[in-house]
Amino acid sequence: MKAVIFNEFGPSSVLKMADVQDPEPKDQEIQIRLAYTGVNPIDYKMRQGYLKDMMPYQFPIIPGWEGAGIVSKVGKGVRRAKVGDEVYGYFRLPEVHMGTYAQFIVVPEDLVVHTPKTLSLKEAAGIPLTALTAWQALFDFSKLQAHETVMVLGAAGGVGGMAVQMANWAKGTVYATASSEKHSYVLGMGAHKVFDYTQDDVQELLFAKEPHGVDVVVDCVGGETAKEAFSLVKKGGRVVSVVEHGIKELAPSGVEAGFIFVQPNRDQLHEIGALLDHKKLKVPEVAEFPLSDAASVQDKLETRRVKGKIVLKI
Numbered sequence: 001m002k003a004v005i006f007n008e009f010g011p012s013s014v015l016k017m018a019d020v021q022d023p024e025p026k027d028q029e030i031q032i033r034l035a036y037t038g039v040n041p042i043d044y045k046m047r048q049g050y051l052k053d054m055m056p057y058q059f060p061i062i063p064g065w066e067g068a069g070i071v072s073k074v075g076k077g078v079r080r081a082k083v084g085d086e087v088y089g090y091f092r093l094p095e096v097h098m099g100t101y102a103q104f105i106v107v108p109e110d111l112v113v114h115t116p117k118t119l120s121l122k123e124a125a126g127i128p129l130t131a132l133t134a135w136q137a138l139f140d141f142s143k144l145q146a147h148e149t150v151m152v153l154g155a156a157g158g159v160g161g162m163a164v165q166m167a168n169w170a171k172g173t174v175y176a177t178a179s180s181e182k183h184s185y186v187l188g189m190g191a192h193k194v195f196d197y198t199q200d201d202v203q204e205l206l207f208a209k210e211p212h213g214v215d216v217v218v219d220c221v222g223g224e225t226a227k228e229a230f231s232l233v234k235k236g237g238r239v240v241s242v243v244e245h246g247i248k249e250l251a252p253s254g255v256e257a258g259f260i261f262v263q264p265n266r267d268q269l270h271e272i273g274a275l276l277d278h279k280k281l282k283v284p285e286v287a288e289f290p291l292s293d294a295a296s297v298q299d300k301l302e303t304r305r306v307k308g309k310i311v312l313k314i
């Protein structure tokens, strides 16, 4: 099969198109002919060696942790899908080796979910990783309740846009940060008020609306922004970061803070799919590029200015 691979950690020039042996499904595994892969910051971070001390890996590495396609083979004992089904998923495997920038992937059937009926494979491919991250940040970690207030830092990106939508669906009052040219996009995702973090005093503007701060802050940016989250949250509130590993140690007393690393979860992805089908959530803006553009697309994403999602057509 054709795949994008790399044989050493480094800049995007290490990415090459190559012919790789098709992976074959074993018992309880499914082979998927991928139509699209989602592209995420973890893809360029992994290529740079960010995870090398945290997860086992084997070169050559095919990047990519999410995608959508059609079931092409099933191993013995598979019950959840059959050949020809349209499926998607967050396909993080225990070893970093075979990813979704490829014509085929083989994954345990537990990671595979049927695509929402109303979505194309292109629309579905970029959903799983960001949607599960936002879900687990808001509902698993923060235990968001109806009518609470939420601030999403970095709302124009893949995770932030999903977090805004889900917080709105959960009947939260949603504040968000983005640069001004992306305000209409973030408002369209369901934010009640967006602040321009490049110009505004975000704390001052937020406190004019919420004098004690918000119940929950979701940080999708990290660094100084993650620290600033503590000036926006009320006493007794929660701060969750998907970027800053050490956020828990920075928390003042009376604020619960933590980093989350998104976990595959079939049931949650199924529920997210149902919300998409019922128009309670919508697909973010999706830009499509060919698989052969993987290197330039990773460079583009690394500028941290991309709005919505990018997918690669395989």
Ligand SMILES: NC(=O)c1ccc[n+]([C@@H]2O[C@H](COP(=O)([O-])OP(=O)(O)OC[C@H]3O[C@@H](n4cnc5c(N)ncnc54)[C@H](OP(=O)(O)O)[C@@H]3O)[C@@H](O)[C@H]2O)c1
Pocket (backbone or CB within 6 Å): 040, 041, 042, 045, 129, 130, 133, 153, 154, 155, 156, 157, 158, 159, 160, 177, 178, 179, 180, 182, 197, 220, 221, 225, 241, 242, 243, 260, 261, 262, 263, 301, 304, 305, 306, 307, 308
């Ligand atoms: N822990 C996990 O499990 C997990 C899962 C998924 C993602 N992540 C991480 O979460 C981060 C976000 O992921 P993503 O997919 O959402 O990335 P992304 O799509 O690349 O995010 C890009 C967006 O970030 C915004 N942005 C950049 N700097 C900002 C700032 N200082 N304040 C507010 N907005 C800012 C940009 O909007 P503007 O142009 O308006 O600034 C841009 O639209 C990445 O670091 C990623 O690795 C972690």
